Amino acid sequence: MSATAPQGSASHIPESVYRRRWLILGVLMLSLLIVVLDNSILNVAMKTIAQPSPAGLGATQGELEWSINSYTLVFAGLLFTAGLLGDRLGRKRAMLAGIVVFGAGSALAAFATTPGELIAFRALMGLGGAFVMPATLAILMNVFPREEQPRAIGIWAGGVGLAIAIGPITGGVLLDHFWWGSVFLINVPVAVVAVVAMALLVPESRDPRPGRLDxxxxxxxxxxxxxxxxxxxxxxxxxxxxxxxxxxxxxxxxxxxxxxxxxxxxxxxxALDMSYFRRPAFSAAVAAIALVFFALMGVTFFGVFYIQSVRGFSPLDAGLLMVPLAVAQMIFAPRAPRAVARYGAKAVCTVGMLGVAAAMFAFVLIDETTPLWVLEVVYFVMGTSMAHVMPPATTSIMQSLPPQKAGSGSAVNNTFRQVGGALGVAVLGSLLSARYRSGVADALAPLPADARHSAGESIEATLGAADRMGPAGRALVDPAKAAFIDAMHVTVAAAGTIALVGAVVVAVWMPGMPAVSREQDREGEKEPEQVGAQR
Known part of the structure; x- marks a missing residue:
């Protein structure tokens, strides 16, 4: 029996599109995979890229940050515009162009010969990614009926978790067997497959009445x-x-x-109807996404250095140790809509934000000798909590807007996420750096002024200076690790506080479960009792 779109809610979806909607979701997730995969791979590769040529590019701490930030700057700056262009010119067309540009940028980054070239090619990848990310959600909202959208968004969010899991492991395997550029080159075949699949399966959609340009x-x-x-x-x-x-x-x-x-x-x-922000379901969800990514991105940035520089694990080990964070998202993100249906988006998102805060504060208990299972539990709690924030908040944002504005709505969602993440890396990263520099200052005092300044930039810079000093540098290792642990504790306390602010925002402003839904839930609970009485 062939599937047909339900009457009413999906009347705008052609039957041929409705029948292949889950295949289309798979293509969207594959396209999203390469964008998220690349950033999670890069986190693992940063330590290798910092090494001198030929093992790496000899990138400084500032150049490493710009290899991430050049992408973020272009991506965040153009997200909103890319979403608008997708609504106007066609989301499939925008997404295809974005994947092609992203794939080309990846190939060029793989063969960069200097940190400057890598930064420039990462910016090109950000240009492509800006056209991919908003289009995935916009197309999803136009091929699924409203009642299936929460589940589809949950699976979409689970795909992000899959990319987070695959990225570090893939990066670790590649770095164990190939040169550092392979972490970018891996994107190219995935991009080719995504372009072919999209051309064959994904329908074109756009705003039928885009109005005048702005x-x-x-x-x-x-x-x-x-x-x-x-x-x-x-x-x-x-x-x-x-x-x-x-x-x-x-x-x-x-x-x-x-x-x-x-x-x-x-x-x-x-270009953007400001009346959307008067809707609590929209504005509170946008704030929640920005705040949770502020907290998460700052912690993720230094987590790699804790695992590799403090604990001494390889890039592959670092990837494997972060798997619980991603696996939890893969498991719980597709199931989050069930919790929302029962308890409401406000309750689920509030508890999720509190869970994120608890995971952040738990990092205060972690030091150089903490058993690894403790770290794994903290990562799993963090991933589970995020899985109960992102899908409900994203659904709340997207369902607040008409389907024809899905591209701009998705762009707003992703713009606030990127700005929140950039703030997290910058603010929490600067807090970590300042605290670390003051903590390691006494140990670096015997060094010349120029060497002292460069060696105090980060734990990796200190350990590099210690290695160059030979046996005399061993005296720097323990103070460097102790200073990093102290700086990490201060930083995660700040991140946890930000997550608590997010919980308050959601609890106060996000709408609760509609009265109709509560009544239906009560009727559903009474019905089995009534049936039993009749028997």
Missing amino acids: PVGVLLSVAGLVLLVYGIIKGGQLADFTDGQVLLTAGGGVLVLVGFVLYERHSDHP
Whole structure:
């Protein structure tokens, strides 16, 4: 018997598309896989890229950060514009172009010969990724009926967990057998498969009434986001958010974005309808996503250095040790809609944010000798908690908007996630750096001033200096590890506090379960009792 779209809720979905909707979801997840996979692989490869040629590129701590931040800067700056273009020109077309550009950037990054080239090619990958990410959710919302969207989004979020799991393991295997560039080259065959599958299976969709272009709004959004994200990144690098460069760029970005909001509110053809933010289901969910990624990205960034530099594990070991974080998301993200149906999005997201906060604070108990099973439990709790935040919050955002605006809605969702993540890396990274530098200062005092400054940038820089000093450098190893552990404790306490703020935001502003749903739930509980009485 052939599947047919349910009447009413899916009447806009052609029957041929509805029948292959789960195959389409698989293609979307494959496309999403290469974007998320690359960043999770890069986290494992950072230590290798920092090594001198030919093993790596000899990248400094600042260059390593920019290899991540160049992608983030372009990706976050163009996400909103890419979503709008997808709504107007066609989401399938935008996604195909994005994957091709991402694949080309990956191939070029694999053969970069200097850190500068790697940073530039990572920016090109960010350009491609900006067109892929919003299109995946926008297409999903247009091929699934409303009642199936929470489940589809849960599976989509589980796919992110799969990529997080595969990335570090794949990166570790590649780095054990091939040169560092293989972690980028692996994206190319996946991109080719995704392009072919998308061309064959995914339907085109766009906003049937896009209205007039809003070039002023688009330019203001790009300029504001780029300036803001650049200022955040610069503040993290300098470990000083009061520096003139930081205040000028980040402050300028905020002013431009305020101008964007004011312009859009008075425009008769806005790029982004500001009335969406008056809906608690939309604005509270956006805030939750930004805050949870602020906390998570900062912790993920230093987690790799704790596992490899403090504990001495290989890149492959580091990938395997982070598997519980991803496996928990894979298991629970597709099941989160069931919890939402029973308890409501507010309750589920609040408990999830509290779980994220608890996992962050648990890192305070971790030191150089902590049993590995403790670390694994903390990662699993963190992944489980995130799995009960991301799908409900994403569903809340996407279902607050009409289907024809799915691209811009997805772009807002991903923009706040990226800005929150960039803030997390910059703010928490600068806190970690400042605390580490002060903690290791006494141990580095015998070194010359120039060497002392460079060796205090990070634990990897200190251990590198110790290695170059030979037997005399052994005296630096234990103080460096102790200083890093102390800095990590301070940083995770800050991250946990941010997650608690997110829990409060969700608990106060996200709408609870609708009265109709509660009544249906009570009727569902009474029904078995009534049947039993009749028997």
